[in-house]
Amino acid sequence: MHIPFSPPYIDQAVIDEVTSTLTSNWITTGPKVAAFETELKTMTSSKAVICVNSWTSGAILILKWFGIKPGDEVIVPAYTYCATALAVLHCGATPVMVDIEDDFCISASAVRKAITPKTKAIIAVDIAGLPCDYNALMGIVSEPGIQALFIPESAEQNMLNRVLLIADAAHSIGAKYRGRPSATASDIAIFSFHAVKNITTAEGGAICLNLPVVFDHEALYRFLKIYTLNGQNKDALAKSLGAGWRYDVLFAGLKINMPDICASVGLAQLRKYETDILPRRKQIANSYAKGFEHKPWAILPCVHDENRESSYHLYPIRIKGIDEKQRDLIIDAIVAEGVAVNVHFIPMPMLTCFKSKGFKIQDYPSSYTNYACEISLPIYPQLTDNEVDFIVAVVSNAVEYELTCKKVFATNLVINLA
Structure with missing residues (x-):
């Protein structure tokens, strides 16, 4: 008997969805990505969802949006895939590693000890799909003494006025925390749709926004979508639908958008998930x-x-x-x-x-x-x-x-x- 470790779930529904994309004459970011984001938003009860081309690029995007820069520290568990810390390094910041508990999740007590005035974010990792203790982590970053250590240095940091809590939810789509989708337990949760994940788009990821009400999630969604397309204010689909060829580049963004051909794989799987x-x-x-x-x-x-x-x-x-x-x-x-x-x-x-x-x-x-x-x-x-x-x-x-x-x-x- 030969049993592979983790083959992708490809059934006729996936094939049909991909075929419909191929025959639509539109394979890059467009209606299938929009549909995938909408269904993810519903399933996760998130305030907004932005699809990207990988977990790693999604994490880099969020860290950059929050103003993470050289000299800053981001707390991560020592027990995780390298991408968790590499995203921090790619922003020029320092990953501060802490140990885990016996359930593989980041140690809240170790996190507390690791927070310094340089700490700007925590990335907690849902190893194997089990959510971390987000109430404990959110309680720590919200403590008056810990908040007093936080030194905001960007508009977004001033709005939050505390350490940002990010869930590395690469493994945990569909997990529950206190009876709700676990993506809602942190400020921001980031999924992976790599080939071996529960839902795959071959390569891909999604950012779930659940920040405090001081943030305008619809405006932030629009901003981050522009960020994923090099900071360009008009995507290719809009231009193809008659919005005109002229565009502007508003800031130095990243090129990390998810294409429709990938979203169609995930969309078909999500509907059966x-x-x-x-x-x-x-x-x-x-x-x-x-x-x-x-x-x-x-x-x-x-x-x-x-x-x-x-x-x-x-x-x-x-x-x-x-x-x-x-x-x-x-x-x-x-x-x-x-x-x-x-x-x-x-x-x-x-x-x-x-x-x-x-x-x-x-x-x-x-x-x-x-x-x-x-x-x-x-x-x-x-x-x-x-x-x-x-x-x-x-x-x-x-x-x-x-x-x-x-x-x-x-x-x-x-x-x-x-």
Whole structure:
């Protein structure tokens, strides 16, 4: 049996939507992007949604809009994909890494300790689709003592008058926080629609705006749309519909718009997301939980609690009592049986880019502990029940074989030393 890790969900509805775009003679930013934004806004209960060509570009856009610049600091978790911190670096600012809790989410207590007068934003990451504790984080940035540290240096910072709370929601479309779409729990949430995500546009992302009422969200939506098109005040579709060829460039924007051909893939998936795609992902997660719940070596991921429900993007199982090398041997054995698995993520302080900037993994013990024993299992709607059962059996056999070898080695070592 061969089971891939995360193939895209492409059914006839997706093919039909893409075909309709191709035959419309309009494939760049246009009506399909507008429709996708509208449906995302409804599903997430957001005040406005802007589509972009990736999570990373969306994060850079928001940081630039907020006035993040050299000398500023943005707090990020050490345990995340590199894009979270790279977006900060691309604005010339300094990423300040903090450790995570056992549920993979950023530590609120560590965030509190890391805030300085240079702090302008926090990017909390919903690892595997589980929302962070946004009430705790929002409570911290709203505390009078923490607000007193904030030094606004742009019009937007003056309007907010506190640290901006951004959700790296790359994994968490469809997640819930306190009974509401989790995108509404932060000031701004940014989705990813990369090929392996719950909803894909091949490449793409979306910015969900849920700022305080002092902000005019409709005006901000229009401004950010212009920003995604090099700061040009008239897009190609408007010109093609008779708005005239003459245009102006209002400021130095970015070229990060999402095209219709990509939006059409996501649009078709979004229309089935809450009825078909997300429920099936949840079923698979529950099957994994049932299959591993009595295994003494299994640390099951938190997928829901009294305040949060995951989007079931990943199933990050952890193995008790193993080290990084043993984890890799277990993965090799699983892959040899035809099951593709992954690891989410290599903590950023272990990557050359960040080691060269002085970050040390020893400063983030929880991040390393979780990484060293984590294996991400396949979870996507195309998986059959038989395939899920096969994955449970293969993983169990691989882990138990490695743990047996470890026990035998330890026993022989004791005998030899005696």
